[in-house]
Amino acid sequence: xxxxxNIDLDQLFGLSDDSNPLMMLIWILPIILFVxxxxxxxxxxxxxxxxxxxxKLDAYRTEARKELIDHVKKNMNPKEDPTKKIDxxxxxxxxxxxxxxxxxxxxxxxxxVRAREDYSRNHVKSLSPEIDEVGLSKVITxxxxxxxxxxxxxxxxxxxxxxxxxxxYPLILPLQMILxxxxxxxxxxxxxxxxxxxxxxxxxGIGPMVVGKMMQDTKKELAAFQTIVxxxxxxxxxxxxxxxxxxxxxxxxxxxxxxxxxxxxxxxxIIMVDAALKMEGEDSAITAQxxxxxxxGIGIERFQIEDIATKNNIPIFAIVxxxxxxEAxxxxxxxxxxxxxxxxxxxxxxxHENTKTGQSVLLIGVGNTIGISQ
Amino acid sequence: xxxxxxxxxxxxxxxxxxxxxxxxxxxxxxxxxxxxxxKCNSCDGIMQIEKIFGESIxx
Numbered sequence: 337x338x339x340x341x342n343i344d345l346d347q348l349f350g351l352s353d354d355s356n357p358l359m360m361l362i363w364i365l366p367i368i369l370f371v372x373x374x375x376x377x378x379x380x381x382x383x384x385x386x387x388x389x390x391x392k393l394d395a396y397r398t399e400a401r402k403e404l405i406d407h408v409k410k411n412m413n414p415k416e417d418p419t420k421k422i423d424x425x426x427x428x429x430x431x432x433x434x435x436x437x438x439x440x441x442x443x444x445x446x447x448x449v450r451a452r453e454d455y456s457r458n459h460v461k462s463l464s465p466e467i468d469e470v471g472l473s474k475v476i477t478x479x480x481x482x483x484x485x486x487x488x489x490x491x492x493x494x495x496x497x498x499x500x501x502x503x504x505y506p507l508i509l510p511l512q513m514i515l516x517x518x519x520x521x522x523x524x525x526x527x528x529x530x531x532x533x534x535x536x537x538x539x540x541g542i543g544p545m546v547v548g549k550m551m552q553d554t555k556k557e558l559a560a561f562q563t564i565v566x567x568x569x570x571x572x573x574x575x576x577x578x579x580x581x582x583x584x585x586x587x588x589x590x591x592x593x594x595x596x597x598x599x600x601x602x603x604x605x606i607i608m609v610d611a612a613l614k615m616e617g618e619d620s621a622i623t624a625q626x627x628x629x630x631x632x633g634i635g636i637e638r639f640q641i642e643d644i645a646t647k648n649n650i651p652i653f654a655i656v657x658x659x660x661x662x663e664a665x666x667x668x669x670x671x672x673x674x675x676x677x678x679x680x681x682x683x684x685x686x687x688h689e690n691t692k693t694g695q696s697v698l699l700i701g702v703g704n705t706i707g708i709s710q
Numbered sequence: 711x712x713x714x715x716x717x718x719x720x721x722x723x724x725x726x727x728x729x730x731x732x733x734x735x736x737x738x739x740x741x742x743x744x745x746x747x748x749k750c751n752s753c754d755g756i757m758q759i760e761k762i763f764g765e766s767i768x769x
Binding site for chain 1: 718720721737739740741742743744745761762763764765
């Protein structure tokens, strides 16, 4: 009989002996495998993670497209099925002007961007010419959301497939690095869809909310396209109040409006109230004061305001309300809404500190004015 | 360790222009800031929408 009870495992596998060929194989094989196929293994592992994110992006863009088509069918009553036209809109692209010679580039970018805006507005309106401006602005914003998600999906999928096709691990690294940020943004954009459909104020609307409150019981006029101006007295100072025309989804054209206002009557200071992206670790809905034009976007409005202010020697002061990207484009949080009173008192303080009786102030509420009238 | 799913509920706060009485209710489609809504329950003033915001509740 063989006695299996006293087998010495150390002896069998030669664990105590470095020259055992079995042990050498166990050590050397993975090393060889990783030397020659390490990148491919990493590519496989990373690909799986990226594939899952791409699946999510695909779901986001499909949802955005479906919501847009449903909204158009429900609210615009188009004569024909709008699906084909909407699908064509989703693939529209904008070719930015050549910047090898940067002279006059802002004018060119403004021309290109405005031409696209006008085109989208006219073509969306053609689906149902009876639609009111507020309804039209909602559809245009939903179209922008769907287009952005469609574009994000296409670019990320292209980068992923290129890396896979070439079996090139380094090519997939930048994608792996930027993907968490892209996903955060895409998720926030998707969550903004019901908010814009219902016409609720977003976090970015805190500036128009403060100025809109000050505009109550004043005579309002159109200063530029989708931009409203009104005047009011405050403690011996003349206040010129400016915001996008609510309650539709628009940021207006504050650059053009500032140009018109300053051409008529030069203010002594400009105060801009806007939402600003908070840094990681910073609390949401905190306020900060500073100098310079507080306005986002691709820069055409900021350039225009800075240019006029510089030519006329008008100082620009800013008050910002910090928030995350998600908070900026989704339903305004209670904390941000509660800051309106505080911001208003800071505006009053700023006016007192920087102007004398008889002087005038141009106050601009910057941001999307969805759900906020004046 | 596992974060609970959060649901955001939209609320509308109305304030009477005369007696400053405030009322909070759930958001209705068509609400927008500074819109004048109903007559005040305590005086004959007009209620105006003061705030629209979201509050998160954990599921």
